[in-house]
Amino acid sequence: MHIAVIGAGAVGLAIARELVREGARVTVLERRHPGAGTSATSFAWINAHLKRPASYQALNRAGLxxxxxxxxxxxxxxxxxxPxxxxxxxxxxxxxxxxTAAAAAVEEQGGTVERLTADQARALEPxxxxxxxxxxxxxxxxxxxxxxxxxxxxxxxxxxAGGAELRAPAEVRAIDAGADGARITLADGTELAADAVVTAVGRWTEPLLADAGVHVPMADPxxxxxxxxxxxxxxxxxxVRLNRVLTTSTLNVRPDGNGRLVLQGLDLDPAADPGAAQQPGPGSPVARTLRDRLAxxxxxxxxxxxxQVRVGQRALPADGLTVCGFTDDRRTLYTxxxxxxxxxAPALAPMVAAEVLGGSPAxxxxxxxxxxxTPGRRPGTRLAQARLPGEQ
Incomplete structure (x- = not known):
């Protein structure tokens, strides 16, 4: 079975890896280069305790x-x-x-939580x-x-190594999916035939699928x-001596290897503008604020x-929840x-591969x-910035 995977970020590559392990022939199409999209601007904190509702928390715990x-x-x-x-x-x-509520929710799902005194926390992270x-x-x-x-x-x-073919750069212009397979047209005019297509294109999901007649609304990236x-x-x-992710009321910080750190202040994000002609640099107010908080x-x-300061653009479905499945009963186009x-990524990959190859629904x-x-309608969900400390 020949599967085309569109998108070479963490999700697309994890799915491609799993598909070849299951014996499929796989072609990965990426319009720029692997990791060029959202994966390049992720805080990359592996967690489940802030996720709502319970089904989404359970899915994230499976990922963890x-x-x-x-x-x-x-x-x-x-x-x-x-870890x-x-x-x-x-x-x-x-x-x-x-x-307190987050800790209790994690314990309910079988996670490990340690409640520490301030002195115990300092002993753990001096x-x-x-x-x-x-x-x-x-x-x-x-x-x-x-x-x-x-x-x-x-x-x-x-x-x-498992046999997947990577084509990059290879921009997909159109997907024609039917019961007998799919045909993908690239920007250079070439075409690729496949038995099924998996799209994992993050924030570009809505326009790509709209051209294929499929409605998956995404929040404006x-x-x-x-x-x-x-x-x-x-x-x-x-x-700085830091061995783990640290989250506080004003700063999230994690190591990034070789003594480097990644900093995030969620209350600062409303000022972020990916379309600004001049993006904040090392001496910008947001950089100084984050450095002061680190101190x-x-x-x-x-x-x-x-x-460096980057403005990340999250791939966020319009109702705030993950999208994963076939787009119709033909079982040719999966998104x-x-x-x-x-x-x-590592939890979705085996579930997606099994479904695409004809297995039981996860x-x-x-x-x-x-x-x-609903085709033609957008969810009325009000999406705010990522949940700030103290928000339920």
Whole structure:
């Protein structure tokens, strides 16, 4: 069976890797280069505890466990997943209430939660500066972070070693899917025939599928201050001791290898504008704010230098939930679109591969089918920025 996978981000490459492992012939089409889309601007925190509703939290927990399984199966090569947990504390009452609820929800689903005193948290991460008045913290021990480049490299090399063909750059202009297979037209006029097509193109999902007569509405990825955009700041090697994801009321930070850090301040994201003629640089106000927050949060942060600020554009279905499934009963065109791509990729891959190759539907995907959308209508869901500390 010949499967065309459109999109070579984390989700597309994970699916391609799984399909070749199941014996399919696979062609991956990517309009620029692997990882050029959303995967290149992800905080890459592997977590489930902030996800709602319960079915989405369960799906993300499956992703988290799949990362652990892949990590444990490795016998050689670089490790893309760092399963050292997520340490979180709350400096305001609303955040403290939300953190308590999140910890209970994780425990209900079988996750490991450690409730720490402030002194225990400092012993675990000697470099942290926990504010006065904060007496406790929570360690979500099952969580971790991914080094996106190494993760994508592993997926890509495994897929190609298994026989997948990568065509990049190869921009898809049209998909004609019928009961007897699909025909894909590329921007250069060439055509490719396949038994089935899987789209994993992130924020480009809506226009690509619309040309194929399929309605999967996505939140506008270019809307300044909208739910899809946010800042990420990257430091030069810094004298900071940090072993895990750290989330606080003002700053999220994780290691990025070789002493570098990735910083995120969710309350700053409403100012992000991917269409701005001049994007914020290392000396911009947002960079200075994030660096000041880092100095307040970890020892040595005051000596860190911001090398780059990126405006990430999230792939976010219009109702806020993952899309995963066949677009109609012909079982020729399958689509995946999700805000949680790096977390979900290793869990979605075997479920998608099984369904595309004729297996039974995956129970975890029941709430996330693309057929939930009414043609010609957009969901009335109000999508805000990524959930801020203290929000339910």
């Amino acid at each position: 466990l799949a990362h652990h399984a892949l990590h444990n199966d490795l016998t050689e090569g670089p490790r893309w997943f760092v 050292t947990g997520n340490l979180e504390w709350a400096a305001d009452p609303a955040h403290a209430t939300a953190l 470099g942290v500066r926990i504010p006065a008045g904060v007496e406790s913290a929570v360690l979500f021990a099952d969580e971790g972070y991914v080094l996106p480049g190494e993760f994508l490299g592993r997926l890509l090399t495994d897929a190609i 270019d809307a300044a201050g909208g739910a899809t955009v946010g800042y990420l700041a990257y430091t030069a090697p810094a004298p 307040e949060t970890v020892v040595g942060g005051e000596y860190a230098e911001i090398e 995946v679109a999700t805000h949680s791509g790096i977390t979900l 129970g975890l995907l029941a709430d996330f089918r693309p057929t939930r959308f």
